[in-house]
Amino acid sequence: MLKEMMNSGCSMSIAGLDPSGGAGILADSKTFHAHSIYATCVVTAITAQNPYEVTNIQKIDLDIISDQIDAILDVYPIKYIKTGMLYSEDIVKLVSSKIKEYQLKAVVDPVMISESGKNLTEDNFASFINKHLLKNSFLITPNIHEAEQLSNIKIDNQDAMIEASLKLSKYTHVVITGGHLEGNDILVEGDNLHIIRGNMIKTENTHGTGCTYSSAITSNLIKGNNIHDSCIKSNKFIQESIKNGYNKTPYQFYNKI
Numbered sequence: 001m002l003k004e005m006m007n008s009g010c011s012m013s014i015a016g017l018d019p020s021g022g023a024g025i026l027a028d029s030k031t032f033h034a035h036s037i038y039a040t041c042v043v044t045a046i047t048a049q050n051p052y053e054v055t056n057i058q059k060i061d062l063d064i065i066s067d068q069i070d071a072i073l074d075v076y077p078i079k080y081i082k083t084g085m086l087y088s089e090d091i092v093k094l095v096s097s098k099i100k101e102y103q104l105k106a107v108v109d110p111v112m113i114s115e116s117g118k119n120l121t122e123d124n125f126a127s128f129i130n131k132h133l134l135k136n137s138f139l140i141t142p143n144i145h146e147a148e149q150l151s152n153i154k155i156d157n158q159d160a161m162i163e164a165s166l167k168l169s170k171y172t173h174v175v176i177t178g179g180h181l182e183g184n185d186i187l188v189e190g191d192n193l194h195i196i197r198g199n200m201i202k203t204e205n206t207h208g209t210g211c212t213y214s215s216a217i218t219s220n221l222i223k224g225n226n227i228h229d230s231c232i233k234s235n236k237f238i239q240e241s242i243k244n245g246y247n248k249t250p251y252q253f254y255n256k257i
Contacts, residue, residue, distance in 0.1 A: 009222035010038040010076045013215065014069070014095055015084025015111070016045040016057075016120070023049075023115070023208030024084060028215040031237075035219035040076055042068040044095075045087045047120075051207035054118035059087055062094055069098050079104065080138070082218040084211055085111040085120050089128040096132045105138035107221070108172075109214035110146045115207045126150050139173040139227060141214045147176045161186045162193065175231050177213060185235060189227045196235050213238045 013028035021027065025041040032039035044065055048056040072078070081104050086092050099106050110129050112121050122128075126149035134140065134150075144155050151164040161176050161184075168174040169188035178184045178198060185196040216237045220230035 009036075009219075010040065010078045011215075011218055011222055012040045012042060012069075012072055012076075012078050012081040013084065014042040014044060014065075014081060014086070015109075015211070016047055016087070017043050018047055018049055018208070020050045020207075022051050023211045027208040027211040028082060028084065031212050031215035032219055034237075035216065035223070037219045037222055038076075040072045040078070042072065044091050045085055045120075047085075049114065049118075051115070054114050054120070057087070057120070059091070062090055065091060066094060066098070069095075069102075073102050078102075080107065080218050080221050081105070082107040082109060082214050083133075084109050084214070086133075087120065087125075088122045089125075089132070092125075092128045092132045096136045099133075099136045105221070106133075106136065107214050107218045108133060108137040108140045109210055110140060110142050110150065111210065112146050112149060115209075134168070134171045137172045139175065139217065140168065141175050141177065141210070141217065142168075143177045143210055144181050155181070158182060158184060158186070158195075165193070173227055175217075177210065185231065187228060187231050192228075194228055194231075196231055198235055199239060209238055209242065212241055 011032050013025045016024045018024035029039040029041055044060055046058045047054055083095055083106055112125055114120055142150055147164045148155050151167045153164040155161055155164055165174050165176050165186045165188045173189045175185055175187040183198040187194040187196055213234055216234035217230045220233050
């Protein structure tokens with residue numbers, strides 16, 4: 001089983017640990033496996049949380065984070081990675097340097113605030129992403145609130161989403177997710193702008209959807225899909241995840257796609 005999954009592709013998530021399993025590296029790992037991608041994980045922070053609240057955060061020592069990355073990349077043939085909760089400027093700088101060192105293609109989920117409203121970063125975190133990581137990323141996947149912080153543009157409609165996407169696309173490919181607005185995602189890859197249609201689902205079952213979406217995109221890129229197709233397939237995957245999250249495993253709803 002391990003050999004078969006490695007033959008279909010390997011990835012790495014560099015993110016925080018959510019012990020409830022709904023977000024962070026556990027959600028990433030489950031999503032990779034649902035796409036038959038072998039998952040490796042690097043822990044940047046340990047949180048005490050559940051779907052409704054975050055009560056504590058412990059940042060991991062930089063040397064340990066660096067050693068985790070090196071130990072994995074010394075063995076596993078990884079080209080695409082995803083990043084999630086990076087918490088602080090020094091972690092952002094470290095991860096950015098490792099992306100350059102190993103010539104990785106990074107899908108960056110610029111995690112800033114939990115679904116329950118808890119701040120998951122140091123102050124001025126958006127400026128750290130812009131300064132150190134944006135230029136070294138392959139694709140960035142902010143939600144509405146994160147895109148506002150990164151672009152300094154107030155986003156309250158689709159036109160503003162497009163404006164922010166175009167601004168951020170000067171540095172990298174970008175898809176802004178629309179789950180906090182009208183449901184559509186805006187993708188800018190190079191000179192191409194795409195509106196990826198999505199359906200709003202009335203539910204509170206959205207813990208970890210940003211993590212799952214970016215991991216699904218990474219998985220589809222590993223499988224050889226282009227950015228546009230990867231985002232379309234991942235949009236469908238996340239909608240199925242939300243609709244079936246209470247009573248289906250990732251493997252069950254993925255087989256429906």
